Amino acid sequence: MKEFQVKRTHYCGVLNSKNIGQKVVMAGWVHSRRDHGGVVFVDLRDREGLVQIVFKPEFAELFAQAEKLHSEYVVEITGTVQKRPSGTENPKLPTGEVEIEAQTLEILNTSETLPFEISEFSNVGEEMRLKYRYLDLRRPQLRENIIFRTKLAQAARKHLSTEGFLEVETPFLTKSTPEGSRDFLVPSRLTPGTFYALPQSPQLFKQLLMVSGFDKYFQIVRCFRDEDLRADRQPEFTQIDIEMSFVEIDDIIAMTEKLISGMLKDGAGLDIKTPFPRMSYEEAITRYGSDKPDLRFGLEIVNISPVLENTKFKVFADTLANKGVVCGLCIKDDREKFSRQKLESLKEVVAPFGAKGLAWIRVTPTGFDSPIAKFLSPEELNGIKEKFNAGPDTIIFFVADKKKVVYPSLGCLRNYFGKELNLIDKKILSFHWVVDFPLLEWADEEKRWVSMHHPFTRPAIKDLSELDALASQSTTPDSHTSPVMAHAYDIIFNGSELGGGSLRIHKKDLQEKIFQLLKISDQEITDRFGFLIEALKFGAPPHGGIALGFDRFVALLQGEDSIRDVIAFPKTQKGNCPLTNAPDTVLPKQLKELYIKSLYAEKENISK
RNA sequence: GGGGACGUGGUGUAGCCUGGUUUAACACAUCGGCCUGUCAAGUCGAAGAUCGCGAGUUCGAAUCUCGUCGUCCCCGCCA
Numbered sequence A: 001m002k003e004f005q006v007k008r009t010h011y012c013g014v015l016n017s018k019n020i021g022q023k024v025v026m027a028g029w030v031h032s033r034r035d036h037g038g039v040v041f042v043d044l045r046d047r048e049g050l051v052q053i054v055f056k057p058e059f060a061e062l063f064a065q066a067e068k069l070h071s072e073y074v075v076e077i078t079g080t081v082q083k084r085p086s087g088t089e090n091p092k093l094p095t096g097e098v099e100i101e102a103q104t105l106e107i108l109n110t111s112e113t114l115p116f117e118i119s120e121f122s123n124v125g126e127e128m129r130l131k132y133r134y135l136d137l138r139r140p141q142l143r144e145n146i147i148f149r150t151k152l153a154q155a156a157r158k159h160l161s162t163e164g165f166l167e168v169e170t171p172f173l174t175k176s177t178p179e180g181s182r183d184f185l186v187p188s189r190l191t192p193g194t195f196y197a198l199p200q201s202p203q204l205f206k207q208l209l210m211v212s213g214f215d216k217y218f219q220i221v222r223c224f225r226d227e228d229l230r231a232d233r234q235p236e237f238t239q240i241d242i243e244m245s246f247v248e249i250d251d252i253i254a255m256t257e258k259l260i261s262g263m264l265k266d267g268a269g270l271d272i273k274t275p276f277p278r279m280s281y282e283e284a285i286t287r288y289g290s291d292k293p294d295l296r297f298g299l300e301i302v303n304i305s306p307v308l309e310n311t312k313f314k315v316f317a318d319t320l321a322n323k324g325v326v327c328g329l330c331i332k333d334d335r336e337k338f339s340r341q342k343l344e345s346l347k348e349v350v351a352p353f354g355a356k357g358l359a360w361i362r363v364t365p366t367g368f369d370s371p372i373a374k375f376l377s378p379e380e381l382n383g384i385k386e387k388f389n390a391g392p393d394t395i396i397f398f399v400a401d402k403k404k405v406v407y408p409s410l411g412c413l414r415n416y417f418g419k420e421l422n423l424i425d426k427k428i429l430s431f432h433w434v435v436d437f438p439l440l441e442w443a444d445e446e447k448r449w450v451s452m453h454h455p456f457t458r459p460a461i462k463d464l465s466e467l468d469a470l471a472s473q474s475t476t477p478d479s480h481t482s483p484v485m486a487h488a489y490d491i492i493f494n495g496s497e498l499g500g501g502s503l504r505i506h507k508k509d510l511q512e513k514i515f516q517l518l519k520i521s522d523q524e525i526t527d528r529f530g531f532l533i534e535a536l537k538f539g540a541p542p543h544g545g546i547a548l549g550f551d552r553f554v555a556l557l558q559g560e561d562s563i564r565d566v567i568a569f570p571k572t573q574k575g576n577c578p579l580t581n582a583p584d585t586v587l588p589k590q591l592k593e594l595y596i597k598s599l600y601a602e603k604e605n606i607s608k
Numbered sequence B: 001g002g003g004g005a006c007g008u009g010g011u012g013u014a015g016c017c018u019g020g021u022u023u024a025a026c027a028c029a030u031c032g033g034c035c036u037g038u039c040a041a042g043u044c045g046a047a048g049a050u051c052g053c054g055a056g057u058u059c060g061a062a063u064c065u066c067g068u069c070g071u072c073c074c075c076g077c078c079a
Helices: A060-066 A126-131 A140-162 A203-212 A249-268 A281-288 A314-321 A340-345 A347-353 A378-388 A403-420 A464-471 A508-517 A522-537 A550-557 A588-593 A597-607
Strands: A023-035 A040-046 A049-055 A074-083 A098-109 A185-187 A195-197 A216-224 A236-245 A278-280 A325-332 A359-363 A394-401 A431-435 A440-443 A448-451 A488-493 A496-503 A543-549
Touching: A023 A049, A023 A098, A040 A060, A049 A060, A049 A074, A060 A098, A140 A216, A140 A249, A140 A550, A203 A216, A203 A236, A203 A522, A203 A543, A236 A249, A236 A496, A236 A550, A249 A431, A249 A488, A249 A496, A249 A543, A278 A281, A281 A403, A281 A431, A314 A325, A314 A394, A325 A378, A325 A403, A340 A347, A347 A403, A359 A378, A378 A394, A394 A403, A464 A508, A488 A543, A496 A550, A508 A522, A543 A550
Parallel strands: A049 A098, A278 A431
Antiparallel strands: A023 A040, A023 A074, A040 A049, A074 A098, A185 A195, A216 A236, A236 A543, A325 A394, A359 A394, A431 A488, A440 A448, A488 A496, A496 A543
């Protein structure tokens, strides 16, 4: 074998009829070999795609070599681009009009048989794919996802730089802060017994950069959260982190819309309309049962409590007497899909949210068909029908309970129907903002308020005293969210939270007041956030920002259900990496250096 | 912390509910032969799994039970 000195002229996947007649040097992987005895075809693959190489028997030595090729051998081929003989073009391949007649073949490396096939048609288990991730990444789908990801990142970087944003790196080895998600900890060797934390987000650093006067900051940055994983959650993930000074919400929203439309244009060639619609948190919850509603379909929640004011039906009457609501959804009936048994089974969709049942009324051309129809007066039944504007052959579903139960239940049911009844047009790109979030949420177990967004969010108040009533709250309030609103906003893309942000607190007094309201002790405030409070003393400008979930954005645009499919080397649901076998044990020596005594001692015993 | 699904040659699945005519089936991949226009090539042949692991029930377990490990989905959690 010759030393590596490939002078490649073209990627495989880019050749077309314009290259006909050119002499080319290609390098890549043998995707497949089709040996017809008299003629051998090889599909050569690289990151840009496939091209067909032909070996003809007239060149005996070359032909004999071609017959020795196997899948995934790495080869260098020189040859001439030719038009394929008429009738043998492959319309399924972008390079299908041409082929390369090989003149030389150099095998740069052989390959053992792979543990699974590099094919768009093979369906391999995820564990296997992760163990051999470097092979998995050869598959077209994953390869395209990763390439698209870099394009989108480049588009974001270009756009933000053009708009005058500075890309500043913030530390990964930083300080653990309570409130919020669990931190990954890194023990310090130089200061025994102390720990760094990996950042959940660069939140505080970007605020400090504003105090420094950098004014417009961004970073495409890794964040770390030691929480349980999901299809759209990894322990380390990437966000586009942005912060600006001297801005109002409208400025940040406009900037984000411009960024997103720019990314879609440059990264994916997609045009979208701005500005994006906005709705309040209250509206999102009451109309769609979610703070991240999927607006690609209607199916809105309807509150029928007014119709039932004087109902004799005990379940509904009791609910209303207890300040609850009765709300429902109305869908088109489909007798084949919705047997009585199926209708009953749907209560399992809402059960996890605490709904005790899911009532239903079938509106037929002649009347009503429902297990609860007999408990309702004709006026009530017709009132309900009118509220939903329900024609014949529809089904209305109800949940009756506290708001906290009803809306999330129906929100989930709504998404269930969206999928089940194919109400979602997959081609739509639906962006919108949810604004006017409550500042705080009541934590029942802890008997205190906690931030809905984070404790640095600027409250929508004119005077500090507006927070006094909240600060003294010690018993469960009527509403589990605070009457005080936040200057916060979320951006929703196709029913997923793409990102969120807020205006921040830039005055020391207000920040201290918020910490106190959250029942964080003075000692803790000093220990954990002292540096922030101090920074706010020295001319902190008004500022705010946003963070966009980059993995999620890529996954949604690529139609992937899991962000694992847009991350080169992701972790399993238990946070493991089957490829490297991380996390793993370490040498006793390493533990000793870090003064991790108990483990160190334990390991010593094991080794003896 | 809780609920659910899955684990069978290299890969993906069937068989499991209803234990025994199954010598664990099929497809792809692999290996060998044939083949001059295929492209998820075709064709003939071969090799390849003690059914995740452990225990139990039974005359008999891939199949039933329990435990355990792993993977995935969901709830909690994710300022």
